[in-house]
Amino acid sequence: MDAIMLQEKLVERLLCPRVRTSRQKEKQYVGFATLPNQVHRKSVKKGFDFTLMVAGESGMGKSTLVNSLFLTDLYKDRKLLNAEERINQTVEIIKHTVDIEEKGVKLKLTIVDTPGFGDAVNNNECWKPITDYIDQQFEQYFRDESGLNRKNIQDNRVHCCLYFIPPFGHGLRPVDVEFMKALHEKVNVVPLIAKADCLTPSEIKKLKDRVRDEIERFGIKVYQFPECDSDEDEEFKQLDKELKECCPFAVIGSNTVVEARGQRVRGRLYPWGIVEVENQSHCDFVKLRNILIRSHMHDLKDVTCDMHYENYRAQCIQDMTSKLTQDNRMESPIPMLPLPTPDVETDRLIKMKDEELARMQEMLNKMQQQIHDGKDQ
Amino acid sequence: MSDSKVTAHLDGIISDFEGSEVNPSHSNMSAPPHPQPPAKGASHGTGDFSYVGIDAILEQMRRKAMKQGFELNIMIVGQSGLGKSTLMNTLFKSKVSRKSVVSNPEERIPKTIEIKSISHDIEEKGVRMKLTVIDTPGFGDHINNENCWQPIMKFINDQYEQYLQEEINIDRKKRIPDSRVHCCMYFIPPTGHCLRPLDVEFMSRLSKVVNIVPVIAKADTLTLEERDFFKQTIREGLRANGIDVYPQKEFDEDADDRMINDKIREMIPFAVVGSDQEYQVNGKRLLGRKTKWGTIEVENIAHCEFAYLRDLLIRTHMQNIKDITSSIHYEVYRVRRLNETNAQPNGQPPNTLVNPQQANGAAAQHQVLTHEM
Numbered sequence: 001m002d003a004i005m006l007q008e009k010l011v012e013r014l015l016c017p018r019v020r021t022s023r024q025k026e027k028q029y030v031g032f033a034t035l036p037n038q039v040h041r042k043s044v045k046k047g048f049d050f051t052l053m054v055a056g057e058s059g060m061g062k063s064t065l066v067n068s069l070f071l072t073d074l075y076k077d078r079k080l081l082n083a084e085e086r087i088n089q090t091v092e093i094i095k096h097t098v099d100i101e102e103k104g105v106k107l108k109l110t111i112v113d114t115p116g117f118g119d120a121v122n123n124n125e126c127w128k129p130i131t132d133y134i135d136q137q138f139e140q141y142f143r144d145e146s147g148l149n150r151k152n153i154q155d156n157r158v159h160c161c162l163y164f165i166p167p168f169g170h171g172l173r174p175v176d177v178e179f180m181k182a183l184h185e186k187v188n189v190v191p192l193i194a195k196a197d198c199l200t201p202s203e204i205k206k207l208k209d210r211v212r213d214e215i216e217r218f219g220i221k222v223y224q225f226p227e228c229d230s231d232e233d234e235e236f237k238q239l240d241k242e243l244k245e246c247c248p249f250a251v252i253g254s255n256t257v258v259e260a261r262g263q264r265v266r267g268r269l270y271p272w273g274i275v276e277v278e279n280q281s282h283c284d285f286v287k288l289r290n291i292l293i294r295s296h297m298h299d300l301k302d303v304t305c306d307m308h309y310e311n312y313r314a315q316c317i318q319d320m321t322s323k324l325t326q327d328n329r330m331e332s333p334i335p336m337l338p339l340p341t342p343d344v345e346t347d348r349l350i351k352m353k354d355e356e357l358a359r360m361q362e363m364l365n366k367m368q369q370q371i372h373d374g375k376d377q
Numbered sequence: 378m379s380d381s382k383v384t385a386h387l388d389g390i391i392s393d394f395e396g397s398e399v400n401p402s403h404s405n406m407s408a409p410p411h412p413q414p415p416a417k418g419a420s421h422g423t424g425d426f427s428y429v430g431i432d433a434i435l436e437q438m439r440r441k442a443m444k445q446g447f448e449l450n451i452m453i454v455g456q457s458g459l460g461k462s463t464l465m466n467t468l469f470k471s472k473v474s475r476k477s478v479v480s481n482p483e484e485r486i487p488k489t490i491e492i493k494s495i496s497h498d499i500e501e502k503g504v505r506m507k508l509t510v511i512d513t514p515g516f517g518d519h520i521n522n523e524n525c526w527q528p529i530m531k532f533i534n535d536q537y538e539q540y541l542q543e544e545i546n547i548d549r550k551k552r553i554p555d556s557r558v559h560c561c562m563y564f565i566p567p568t569g570h571c572l573r574p575l576d577v578e579f580m581s582r583l584s585k586v587v588n589i590v591p592v593i594a595k596a597d598t599l600t601l602e603e604r605d606f607f608k609q610t611i612r613e614g615l616r617a618n619g620i621d622v623y624p625q626k627e628f629d630e631d632a633d634d635r636m637i638n639d640k641i642r643e644m645i646p647f648a649v650v651g652s653d654q655e656y657q658v659n660g661k662r663l664l665g666r667k668t669k670w671g672t673i674e675v676e677n678i679a680h681c682e683f684a685y686l687r688d689l690l691i692r693t694h695m696q697n698i699k700d701i702t703s704s705i706h707y708e709v710y711r712v713r714r715l716n717e718t719n720a721q722p723n724g725q726p727p728n729t730l731v732n733p734q735q736a737n738g739a740a741a742q743h744q745v746l747t748h749e750m
Contacts, residue, residue: 059568121575122521168566168595169458175520198567198598200668268600271679273671281669 004040004105047106049155050297053187054111055130055179056164057118060194065162065253066111068266068277069289072098091116091129112158118175127179134158134186138312148346159304160223160292161187164194165248171210172218180220186308188223188300190292191215196250196283197268197275204250211248222247225291226299243291249284252277446505448555449695450494450536452587453510454529454579455564456517459594464562464651465510467664467675468687472653473497473510490515490528511558517575526579533558533587537710544711559702560623560690561587564594565611565646569603572614580620586706588623588698590690591615596648596681597666597673604648611646622646624694628701641689647682650675 054062066072094113099106114130137156144153161183165176172180180189191211196204215222225244254277258267266277277285292300453461462474473495494511511532516525536557543553561583565576580589591611593599599607615622622645624638652675655662664675675683690698 057568059566059570119573121578122523124521166458166566167598168456168460173518178520195567195598197668197670198595200666270597270600270671270673272673273668275670 004103044105047108048297049108049110050301051110051112051156051158051160052292053114053130053134053158053161054164055114055117055161056194057166058115060164060166061251061253062113062162062164062194064255065164065192065194065251065285067255068253068285069292070098070100070109072100091126093129093133110156117179123175126175127182130179131182131186134183135312138186138309139316141309142313142316157304157309158187159297160300161189163189163191165191165211167193167195167199167207167250171207172214177214177218177220180215180222181218184221185311188303188308189220190223190288191248192288193248193250195252197252199250208246208248208250223300223303225296243287246284246287249288249291251285251288252283253285443503443505445552446498446507447695448507448509449699450509450511450556450559451690452513452529452533452558452561453564454513454516454561455594456566457514459564459566460651461512461562461564461594463653464592464594464649464683466653467651467683468690469497469499469508471497471499473499473508474512487515490525492528492532509556522575525575526582530582530586533561533583534710537707538714540707541711541714555703557702557707558587559699561589563589563591565591567593567595567598567607567648569599569607571607571610577614577618577620580615580622581618584620584622586710588625588701588706589620590623590686591646592686593646593648595650597650599648608644608646608648623698623701625701628705644682644685647686647689649683649686650681651683 052066054066056062092115094115096111096113098109098111100109101107112133117126117130120126134157137158141153141155141157144150163176163180163183165172180191183189193199193204193207193211199207225240252268252275254266254268254275256266256268257264258269258274260267260274260276265279268275268277276282280286451465453465455461465474466472491514492511493514494509496507496509499506499508513529516522516529519525540553540555540557543549563576563580563583565572580591583589593604593607593611596604621627624641626638626642629635629638650666650673652664652666652673654664654666656665656667656672657663658665658672658674663677666673666675674680678684
């Protein structure tokens with residue numbers, strides 16, 4: 001399902017009168033059916049951006065998976081800490097930004113990494129730096145949106161969080177549950193089973209069932225794929241159903257290319273066989289990549305904007321207004337954020353408008369009075 | 378509890394002894410048949426005057442050991458899901474783990490760390506062994522794992538205490554039941570990076586009281602290069618933190634020992650894969666794990682190092698492990714304890730440590746399910 005190809009096809013069909021039915025031929029062709037094409041061209045020019053967060057204990061293969069997903073090598077110069085250095089490590093937030101281009105479409109990809117999560121002996125509240133970061137991005141966007149110069153707002157909000165569940169356990173561990181519950185209402189959480197090459201097919205199935213049950217039992221709201229429209233063809237619906245049943249995805253990543261079945265593929269070479277990352281019968285990497293990039297990237301962004309950000313915004317405003325009524329101050333209903341532009345100008349403009357309104361109201365009253373007097377006479 | 382007779386194959390446990398063939402007896406409680414007296418005198422040929430017969434003592438020792446049987450107590454520590462129970466079953470080729478014994482093994486994580494020990498009597502070629510597997514569910518599974526090693530330290534010290542009490546008893550048993558932990562297998566998750574803070578904390582504390590054998594669990598997720606790199610970083614981490622795992626350098630007795638142990642020290646921690654399922658590979662039935670891309674054979678040294686671990690633990694170094702526990706770790710504990718009581722202001726002699734009523738059977742602190750022979 002190449003989204004771009006699909007759109008191109010659609011536009012072609014719309015522009016080509018030969019394909020129309022006889023009835024439609026009689027209708028005058030207005031031409032707004034080319035809107036998707038116009039949007040498409042504009043967005044291609046503008047480029048897309050996407051922020052992906054990866055979270056999980058160290059050694060789960062997060063960086064390898066990111067490199068495999070986007071065919072990049074973001075972590076070339078990374079220096080791993082040894083055991084002594086890790087003892088005093090706190091959870092950090094590290095951002096890598098990379099610009100990728102494919103077939104003329106530009107993507108500004110930001111990967112937010114969380115080294116140190118879950119590694120300490122005492123992991124109480126180890127997710128706090130992460131939730132704080134997400135809230136910070138929301139707050140930043142909120143301010144920018146409420147500001148006066150909205151032309152070049154940078155959207156740093158986290159669109160998706162991939163959470164890596166270790167394959168060694170018997171399901172979700174306490175730290176997994178707590179982390180996902182802390183984040184499920186702030187960001188789209190997509191749980192993954194990491195390093196799936198240490199599990200046999202039956203073990204994978206058992207673990208997936210277990211994880212799905214526990215997610216439901218603990219009330220964790222992971223990212224739900226939207227229902228496909230009823231007018232999609234059967235094949236699409238079937239694929240969609242398979243995708244949903246595959247959650248959480250069991251993934252394997254690789255930084256190396258190996259020779260398998262006469263081809264060079266990304267994979268891992270073991271003495272007992274070769275694991276191919278892009279082989280659907282070996283792992284769900286292809287499904288994850290399709291979801292993340294090829295079919296649901298835009299939906300992830302939409303859900304972030306429409307749901308998570310709106311929730312944050314509503315909460316924020318509510319907090320502020322409740323604070324206002326508490327303090328018993330009568331201020332304007334405009335948010336009390338320090339705006340990036342100088343307050344004086346805004347205040348002046350507002351005052352001007354107020355005065356103008358007041359004058360107009362006075363004039364209106366005078367006119368009404370005159371009419372009234374005129375009637376009386 | 379139903380009687381279940383567990384038969385295992387323990388080749389080599391009697392490799393230290395020169396053995397004549399003993400019929401493997403499958404019936405209960407039968408004493409091994411008396412072996413023929415070695416015709417050693419004859420092999421020395423002429424000059425019967427030079428043969429005294431001292432080496433016949435080996436045979437006598439062997440017979441005695443066979444009658445007495447051996448004891449081995451192994452503790453397994455690691456996060457849940459690392460394949461500890463499966464590895465135990467694979468090592469002893471029988472269902473010796475806690476999960477195999479309890480009918481409905483719950484997979485919940487206990488709120489505090491529990492210590493559960495299960496004993497089995499296994500026999501091979503007439504040699505009997507009482508194997509106790511001590512499991513520690515709940516270790517490292519919580520969000521806050523501070524002090525999770527404390528219950529384990531306490532348990533190990535309690536076993537030493539129990540032995541000590543029995544030893545300083547005035548009227549003590551002929552053969553003190555040995556419940557001391559001989560070996561602690563610590564399971565490291567195969568992250569591929571380095572030791573975690575929890576691993577370092579645990580091992581640095583426990584290496585002083587018990588023999589620790591670290592293993593890399595579920596090693597089928599590491600390629601060979603990753604495995605070597607991981608092992609190297611682990612060894613460096615152990616060195617940097619002053620953790621002395623088995624075989625400890627300072628307890629090497631002579632040059633031969635040192636040579637053998639150096640080779641082992643180059644290889645620890647062993648990267649193991651466990652399995653209790655058999656698959657058909659090249660016409661043979663082997664223990665392994667079957668995946669879509671191949672079958673991992675547990676006993677194939679090109680695949681994983683399980684065979685080395687088994688040889689170390691059972692075939693070559695079992696007696697050495699027990700010796701170090703009793704002659705070094707236990708002695709350290711004993712000296713400390715006796716000095717503590719000697720340092721008491723009223724200066725009670727050590728013998729009054731023991732309350733005569735407590736002499737036999739100090740309170741058992743673990744649940745023992747012993748299978749009747």
